[in-house]
Amino acid sequence: MVPRTEAVYLDDATLRTLTTEVLSCQSITSLSEEEKGLAKNVPAEDNAIIMRQTIFYAQGGGQPSDTGAIGPVDQDSTFEVSLVRKTPDGRFLHFGKFLDASSSFVAGQPVVQKVDDSKRNYHSRLHTAGHIVGLAMQLLMPDKKKVKANHFPGEASMEYEGLLYNELKPVIQEKVDELVRLDLPILISWLQLDAQVGDMKGAEEGRSLDGRTRIASIGGLDHNPCGGTHVARTSLVGSVVIRKISRQKGTSRVSYDISPGIDA
Numbered sequence: 001m002v003p004r005t006e007a008v009y010l011d012d013a014t015l016r017t018l019t020t021e022v023l024s025c026q027s028i029t030s031l032s033e034e035e036k037g038l039a040k041n042v043p044a045e046d047n048a049i050i051m052r053q054t055i056f057y058a059q060g061g062g063q064p065s066d067t068g069a070i071g072p073v074d075q076d077s078t079f080e081v082s083l084v085r086k087t088p089d090g091r092f093l094h095f096g097k098f099l100d101a102s103s104s105f106v107a108g109q110p111v112v113q114k115v116d117d118s119k120r121n122y123h124s125r126l127h128t129a130g131h132i133v134g135l136a137m138q139l140l141m142p143d144k145k146k147v148k149a150n151h152f153p154g155e156a157s158m159e160y161e162g163l164l165y166n167e168l169k170p171v172i173q174e175k176v177d178e179l180v181r182l183d184l185p186i187l188i189s190w191l192q193l194d195a196q197v198g199d200m201k202g203a204e205e206g207r208s209l210d211g212r213t214r215i216a217s218i219g220g221l222d223h224n225p226c227g228g229t230h231v232a233r234t235s236l237v238g239s240v241v242i243r244k245i246s247r248q249k250g251t252s253r254v255s256y257d258i259s260p261g262i263d264a
C-alpha cells in the first residue's frame, strides 16, 4: 500500500523544484477504476507517478493543477506532468508522459520535480484574487453566504446566496482596489483541532495528512480554510477586475479576472 503523499506546497508555496523519491510508476491502464476516474482527458497510454513528497498543486478547491516535469537527479527532465490529482486517501497522482516512451522510473529512485513557474504564479494570483473579492464582499455585506468559488482562468468567480444587483459592481470594485492598494499580507496558519473548524466550507481542501487544517487570512481580517496556493501580499495579484454580476436560481455570481495575464 503506497502511503499518503506529503504535500510540501502547503507549508512552502515558493518551492519550484524539489528532490524526492518515487514510490510508484504505473501505466494509466493498470490503475484502479477510482484512480482512472481522476485521469479524465489524460491519454490512456500515459503514466501515473506517486512520490513521497510533492510541490505540485493537485487540482481542487477551484484551483487548476500545476504542470511541470520530473527527471532523474542531475539529468534533464524525462517526464512531462500534465495533470495532478489527489486520491481520497491522500496520494498525489502525477499524470503525464515520458519524453522517450521506453524510459521509466523505479520505486525508490530519487527524482527532481520542477513546477511550471509562470503557470503557478498565475494560478496563485488568480486564487488570491478570489480571496480578495471574498473579503471585499464580507466587508460590504457580512450576511451574504458564499456558496462556491472558482479560480480557473477565464471563468473565475465567487458565488453567493441570494440576489446581488449590477449596481453593486462599482462598489465591489472600489473595495477590491482598496484591498490591493493596502498591500496586505496573506497569512497561512494551521488549526490543530478539527473541532475548531466545524463545518466551515472548504475545510476538507485545507486538511493535511496529520489532520491539521490550513487557514488562509488576508491581513488577519478573514479566516478561510484553504489548501490552495497564494501570493505573499495583495499587491502581487496585480489588478483585480470585477467583470460582471450574474444571477440564477437564487444565487449570484461575481465574476472577476486579473491583469496582467499569465505571461507578464
Ligand SMILES: [Zn+2]
Residues within 6 Å of the ligand: 127, 131, 216, 226, 227, 228, 229, 230
Ligand atoms: Zn486560498
